[in-house]
Amino acid sequence: MLIGLIIIGGEAIMSYKGLNLRKEVKKVIHLVLHAIALILGIIGIYAAFKYHNESAIVNLYSLHSWLGIAVISLYGIQWLYGFVIFFYPGGSTGLRSESLPWHVLFGLFVYILAVANAAIGFLEKLTFLENSGLAKYGSEALLVNFTAVITILYGAFVIFSVASQGPAEDDYSYSAI
Amino acid sequence: MLIGLIIIGGEAIMSYKGLNLRKEVKKVIHLVLHAIALILGIIGIYAAFKYHNESAIVNLYSLHSWLGIAVISLYGIQWLYGFVIFFYPGGSTGLRSESLPWHVLFGLFVYILAVANAAIGFLEKLTFLENSGLAKYGSEALLVNFTAVITILYGAFVIFSVASQGPAEDDYSYSAI
Numbered sequence: 001m002l003i004g005l006i007i008i009g010g011e012a013i014m015s016y017k018g019l020n021l022r023k024e025v026k027k028v029i030h031l032v033l034h035a036i037a038l039i040l041g042i043i044g045i046y047a048a049f050k051y052h053n054e055s056a057i058v059n060l061y062s063l064h065s066w067l068g069i070a071v072i073s074l075y076g077i078q079w080l081y082g083f084v085i086f087f088y089p090g091g092s093t094g095l096r097s098e099s100l101p102w103h104v105l106f107g108l109f110v111y112i113l114a115v116a117n118a119a120i121g122f123l124e125k126l127t128f129l130e131n132s133g134l135a136k137y138g139s140e141a142l143l144v145n146f147t148a149v150i151t152i153l154y155g156a157f158v159i160f161s162v163a164s165q166g167p168a169e170d171d172y173s174y175s176a177i
Numbered sequence: 178m179l180i181g182l183i184i185i186g187g188e189a190i191m192s193y194k195g196l197n198l199r200k201e202v203k204k205v206i207h208l209v210l211h212a213i214a215l216i217l218g219i220i221g222i223y224a225a226f227k228y229h230n231e232s233a234i235v236n237l238y239s240l241h242s243w244l245g246i247a248v249i250s251l252y253g254i255q256w257l258y259g260f261v262i263f264f265y266p267g268g269s270t271g272l273r274s275e276s277l278p279w280h281v282l283f284g285l286f287v288y289i290l291a292v293a294n295a296a297i298g299f300l301e302k303l304t305f306l307e308n309s310g311l312a313k314y315g316s317e318a319l320l321v322n323f324t325a326v327i328t329i330l331y332g333a334f335v336i337f338s339v340a341s342q343g344p345a346e347d348d349y350s351y352s353a354i
Contacts, residue, residue, distance in 0.1 A: 061313040063300045063322050067329075105340055109333055116293035116329075120300050123240045127304045136238040145240050152244075152293075156286055163282055 001121075004040025005071065005114045006151060008033055010158040013111060017162055027087055034079050041072050064124050067117040074110045078103070108159060115155030122148035178298075181217025182248065182291045183328060185210055187335040190288060194339055204264055211256050218249050241301050244294040251287045255280070285336060292332030299325035 012033030016026050045068060052059050082103060085091040126144045130136055189210030193203050229236050259280060262268040303321045307313055
């Protein structure tokens with residue numbers, strides 16, 4: 001779920017803003033990366049349920065699980081809306097331009113929620129381990145906490161990349177030197 | 178810490194964008210509300226250390242505590258920078274206009290981090306209680322989880338209010354009907 005929703009999902013967001021390619025090419029990269037992120041997220045959730053069921057742990061009681069279901073549902077809705085309106089078959093010009101800022105805002109909301117939920121997941125898992133005897137200041141605990149901090153910083157830079165000015169729109173991707 | 182950093186901090190953010198008052202008045206409201214939020218946050222952190230020390234629980238081992246120290250430090254730096262540059266004595270016009278977008282961006286980053294850390298704190302405390310025998314689907318557990326969900330939704334609406342168009346700048350706060 002970290003590799004999918006956070007890392008590849010973040011690259012999907014940054015690719016649309018940062019790459020200096022034709023709009024149609026960037027759209028394909030954007031939606032394919034998000035599709036990979038979504039599929040990896042779904043596999044991650046499936047694995048969590050499978051682990052719970054095989055270990056006789058109850059499902060869907062924690063905030064992490066609730067937010068995880070919210071993230072994957074909203075991510076899927078956002079992907080479907082983007083595909084239908086901006087890619088194929090594509091909405092009217094008015095609908096596209098009206099809904100683009102909402103696509104960006106809602107997408108950032110879902111991404112931030114995913115990053116926050118990743119941090120919650122790191123803390124939850126580590127708390128379970130520490131309750132089972134893992135040293136609170138041991139190297140494993142520090143590794144988990146620093147991974148969470150780096151995840152948050154990665155998420156912050158993804159957001160900053162969206163807030164920044166991208167390269168000029170260039171529908172032909174050619175410039176004389 | 179919820180009432181201070183999240184609720185009053187959120188109102189401080191929304192007040193600057195949403196109130197239809199003179200800029201100088203809005204600045205005072207903005208910085209006073211943020212000062213209250215900061216002070217309540219510091220009291221909350223003091224209370225956490227006091228509780229830990231009196232209960233013989235070690236300090237600063239969890240992600241929640243690390244992020245909490247980061248949030249309160251960044252919140253303080255952000256408040257001081259805003260006070261010195263935008264209020265008193267005030268920076269040059271160039272510095273103000275150059276750093277205003279960064280003030281907004283950094284402020285939103287710190288606020289989102291505070292909201293995320295509140296959610297982490299809810300989950301951490303509830304996990305401790307559940308490890309001590311609290312029912313995982315009991316009404317107390319649901320209450321904590323729903324409070325966390327509402328906190329996240331409140332934070333999201335604060336961010337949306339900043340992303341939206343505010344009322345027109347009006348330095349004289351008077352308009353004929």
